[in-house]
Amino acid sequence: MQNSKFIVDAMLGKLAIWLRILGYDTFYSNNIEDWKILKIAENDKRIILTRDRGLYVRAKKKKLECFLVPIDYDIVDLLALLSIKYDIDLTADINASRCSECNGVLMKVNDNRWKCSKCGKEYWKGKHWRTITEILIKAEAKKEQNELSFNSRSRYGRREDSNKGSEESNKEEIRINQK
Numbered sequence: 001m002q003n004s005k006f007i008v009d010a011m012l013g014k015l016a017i018w019l020r021i022l023g024y025d026t027f028y029s030n031n032i033e034d035w036k037i038l039k040i041a042e043n044d045k046r047i048i049l050t051r052d053r054g055l056y057v058r059a060k061k062k063k064l065e066c067f068l069v070p071i072d073y074d075i076v077d078l079l080a081l082l083s084i085k086y087d088i089d090l091t092a093d094i095n096a097s098r099c100s101e102c103n104g105v106l107m108k109v110n111d112n113r114w115k116c117s118k119c120g121k122e123y124w125k126g127k128h129w130r131t132i133t134e135i136l137i138k139a140e141a142k143k144e145q146n147e148l149s150f151n152s153r154s155r156y157g158r159r160e161d162s163n164k165g166s167e168e169s170n171k172e173e174i175r176i177n178q179k
Contacts, residue, residue, distance in 0.1 A: 004086055007037055007046040009055060014075060020103055021132060022088065023096035027103065038062060047086065076135060080142035090140045092132050094125060 007027040008016040016028035027040060034055045041048045041064050048059050048066040059066035067085065069078065082088050094114060097106055104118025114123040 004088070005044060005046045007041050007044075007048050009034075009037060009048070009050040009052055011051045012049055012069060015049060015069070015078060017100045018075060018079060019088075020098040020100050021092060022090065022136075023093065023098060024088070025098065025103065034058065038064065041066075049082075076138045076142060079136070079139035080146060083139065083143045084146060090136045090143065092129075092136055094123065094129070097123070099123075 005025040005027075006016075006019055008019070010030045010032065013028060013030055016026045019026040027044070027046060034052070037048060037050075037055065038059060040046060041059065042062065048055070048064060049069055050056055050059075050066065051069050051071060053068065056066050056068040067082075070081075073081065079088070079090060083090050094106070095108065097114075098104065099106060099116035099119060099121055101121050102116060102119040104116040106114040106123060107117050109115050109122070112124050115121070116123075
């Protein structure tokens with residue numbers, strides 16, 4: 001669902017970087033007030049990702065798509081969960097990635113170099129790309145584990161279907177299996 005656009009609050013800067021690496025248009029500022037996040041989300045039809053319960057409640061009152069991010073999830077768990085919830089593709093393709101600094105579109109310079117069309121930052125596939133790929137493979141494995149456990153629980157009626165998007169369904173989100 002590469003068409004999904006996100007706005008990430010100041011507490012989730014690392015997540016913003018990962019979403020941009022995956023090619024998702026992700027607005028992030030570490031210095032933005034809640035009312036502005038709500039306005040941008042509404043105007044640009046962005047999904048709000050936050051750890052701020054107050055912001056989450058205000059977004060829901062305005063009928064905006066918002067996800068309250070669990071505090072105790074590491075990036076692997078969080079990417080797996082968001083992949084299930086929002087159909088995020090966990091495949092890293094530098095040709096589809098966005099600038100991790102400013103969210104600009106990357107333009108290919110040559111076979112192994114890309115440049116941000118907005119801020120000019122240059123990117124290449126170095127050792128860090130292997131680390132990125134390893135983390136995404138772990139997230140994909142957790143996603144698959146959870147889809148299986150979620151489907152089996154639902155099938156046998158052990159998990160009640162709840163309203164999507166409500167605070168209660170947020171609490172009942174798929175729990176990431178700990179290895």
